[in-house]
Amino acid sequence: MSLSAFGQIEHDVNKNGGNTESNSINDIDSIRFIGNSMEIILNNGTVESHTISHINNVTFSGQSIGSVDYMNCEAATINGLIVEGTGVLNGVFIEVDYTGGNGGLHNGQIVNSTGVTGLTAELVAGNFSIGAGTLTFIITGTPNSSGVATFPINIGGETCDLTVYVNPSEVQSLNCFGATIYGTLLEGAVANGVYIEVDYTGGNGGFHNGQIVNSTGNTGLTAELMAGNFAIGAGTLTYTITGTANSSGTAIFALNVGGQTCNLEVAVVYPWALGAVFCSDTTEIVNVTNPITGKVWMDRNLGAVRAAFHGSDYGSYGDLYQWGRGPDGHQCRNSATTYTLSASDQPGHGLFILSNSLPCDWRTPQNGTLWQGTNGINNPCPIGYRLPTKTEFDAELSSWISNDASGAYNSPLKWSLNGGRYPTDGSINAVGNGGNAWSSTLNGSYSYTIGFLSNNAFVNSPLRANGAAVRCIKD
Missing domain, CATH: 2.60.40.10 (Immunoglobulins)
Known part of the structure; x- marks a missing residue:
């Protein structure tokens, strides 16, 4: 006879003397009675013989071995969304129906996905229902792609392939x-x-x-x-x-x-004022930040072809502007000159305007609003940039390791000895010996610059008809 029908897992022969001999039901092939003996035939061919008169009782005990007749993976219900490349959120589970359960114990199952890998389905140990019931598999992990993930289910004596669609990552x-x-x-x-x-x-x-x-x-x-x-x-x-x-x-x-x-x-x-004149190529706009002041500047003077490689790098000198004038061509180092002062904010030519008498400005009367902020009338800087203020120059100077040309060059802004242009005759001076650049800040009829020599650095206020560099700061 088949002992599995009893639904138990252990067979005990309890003797009158108190001794018990036990076998797992899985190890027993059959039991037969011959005369006064009960013989237990094991699967390995061994025969155990017990005298019936010596037996007190025979018991079957232990938890029943669970089994089902049919597992319906095809009609499984998926609760929650599984998306490629995304760790499965809590609450994603799959319900699989079965029929023919015997109420027995199952040890659960942990199974990794194939096809689309990276997922795991876990069924916690428990008991089958008697008859029809449902198993719940919890899904965890991160799928490596979209498509079909397959879980080979093997439980209760039945097998089936549980398939789950993994959605592509998408928006509507x-x-x-x-x-x-x-x-x-x-x-x-x-x-x-x-x-x-x-x-x-x-x-x-x-x-x-x-x-x-x-x-x-x-x-x-x-x-x-x-x-x-x-x-x-x-x-x-x-x-x-x-x-x-x-x-x-x-x-x-x-x-x-x-x-x-x-x-x-x-x-x-287009970053420059309409009609701007460039003495050579357009100045490339590259930012540099002074980490001490936190200010963002252009890394070169207007008109320079590069940031300085050294303090006397001619390609870093750039143009020489008269304070308040736009990029009309006067800033070119080889521009022609005139003694005719301008009565308007835009002279209408690119000549360097000379002056021999105070206030020594190219414009008469003077106009102190020409370079104030990004919206200054003649702001020569690209959109979003302006002339620095005296206060910003003071902070820049204070950040240098030394108050001289060496400190200027070794700063993040790599200042170089660009020289200047005299207001009285238009001659270029101090190239390779000194450097300076305009601020937007006025000092009476003068305007402030930052200046540096081999042995000194300072913020001072020369005549506005002078030619000096422009280094723009980001607003």
Whole structure:
């Protein structure tokens, strides 16, 4: 006879003397009675013989071995959402129905996914129902892709493949048209602190790998989205812009993320005043920060072809402006001269205006508002930049390791010995011996500069018709 029908796991022969001989039911093939004997035939062929008169009783004990007749993986119910690349959140589980349960114990099961890997289904140990019932598998882990994850289930004497669809990480819409741009992109300037926020809807909480996309139309720029997770529902993606735009106009970034695409259009602005005259090439706009003052400056003088390699680097000298004038060409070191003073804020020519009498200004009467702030009438700096104030020059000077030309060059701004231009005859002077640059701050009929020599550095106030460098500071 088959003992598994008893649903127990241990068979005990209890003798009159108190002794008990036990066997696992799984080890027993059959039991037979011959005369006054009960013989237990084990699966390995061994026969145990017991005299019936010596037996007090025979018992079957222990927890029943669980089994089912049918496991329905095909109709399993999935509760919760599983998304590629995203750790499964608490509360994702799968219910699998069965029939023909015998009420017995099962040890549960832990099974790893195949196909889409990275997931685990766990069934906690318990008892089958008698008849029909449901098993609940808890899903954990992070799926490595979208598609079908398969769990080979083997429990209660039945096997089946439990399949689960892993959703791709996605959004329902991507709003490039309504993007918010922070900062300004300038032609010829290294993008600094510029980023763009793009809203989306219908996020499913999935992981995305980010995106790096180069601009078209106006080339030279790159938009980068760092890898991360979509929100569930609406959210915002932040693209950081780097690089240097090669012209003004519109830069286009082809975004492709979360199963959606759109073209992000960003304006690149011409940074200089209309009609600005350049003595050689346009000054490249590269920022440098003084970590002591926290101020952001251009890394070179206006008109310079590079930041200084050393204190006497001619390519770093740049142009020589008369205080308050725009970039009309007078700032070129070889510009012609005239003794005719200007009665207007824009003289209408590019001549260096000479003056031999006080207040020794190129304009009559004087106008002290020409270089005040980013909106100064003749501000020669690119958009978003201006002339520094005397206070900012004082702070700059205080940050140097020494108050001289060496301290000037060894500062983050790499000042060089650019020289100057006399207001009386237009001659260039002190090149390689001294350097100076204008501030926007007035001192009566004079204006302040920062100056430095081999043995000294200072903030003083020369005549406005002098020619000196301009180093712009970010507003």
